Amino acid sequence: MTTARTAVTLSGVSKVYGRGPAAVHALDSVSLDIAPGEFVCLVGASGCGKSTLLSLVAGLDTQDSGSVAIVDGARPALMFQEPALFPWLTVAGNVTLPLRLRGVPRPRRAERVAELLRSVHLEEFARRRPHQLSGGMRQRVALARTLALDTPVLLMDEPFGALDAMTRDILHDEIERIWQERGLTVLFVTHNVREAARLGDRIILLSSRPGRVVWERRVDVPRPRRIDSPEIAEVAAEVTDRLRREVGRHGH
């Protein structure tokens, strides 16, 4: 068996929305290799094309030029800031849905749901409905539902952006544990440079209009990490500095 060198490969990816003078050059020749099991954080000014890049990797949209390749041709799972749960279904029902759609047999489904809910520490809340949960718990359900897709690549678009700092801190520990246990490859979009430094093996900075990879930094701080540690603060300060320069250059 050969081991894939990259889990996600973007080669010269460009994306333009619209035509003529109103055209928006969202991405321009973006090339990026993500290793299997790597946790990559993508940062950049608002509107620089982060969500566009994720939607291309997720296969929800197509690039105008260049190519996107995923290991084994697998379709990655995508998680957003909004949990987007079905309010009329229970927690277990929401997590079951992707398993049903994938044709997992009924007895196996119950087992998998129990395992997934255990993994996000929600086993006692299986029968609750989304409105009976806190924002952090709803995001855990969304995470369990995403994991139910059983894909090796996880794409996360500001998944903890709407949560308070304490809840986010706890979810950082959870996503890090799940990523390590399952050997996932994660591409994580965030506005929060501390979050990027806390989670990432590598931080990629995109410039705006057109979105290009302008800088990257490996984060060698050993895990487990703390978001309020001096090492993480130092990395975050460096990223903020680069980000400021980038935003300044574009006069935002």
Ligand SMILES: Nc1ncnc2c1ncn2[C@@H]1O[C@H](COP(=O)(O)OP(=O)(O)OP(=O)(O)O)[C@@H](O)[C@H]1O
């Ligand atoms: N469907 C669309 N049609 C036209 N323009 C679009 C479309 N989607 C995105 N854009 C534009 O493309 C650019 C990149 O958008 P995108 O949402 O990818 O950026 P982003 O970095 O994720 O932004 P934010 O950080 O604010 O979420 C923006 O200028 C946006 O207005």
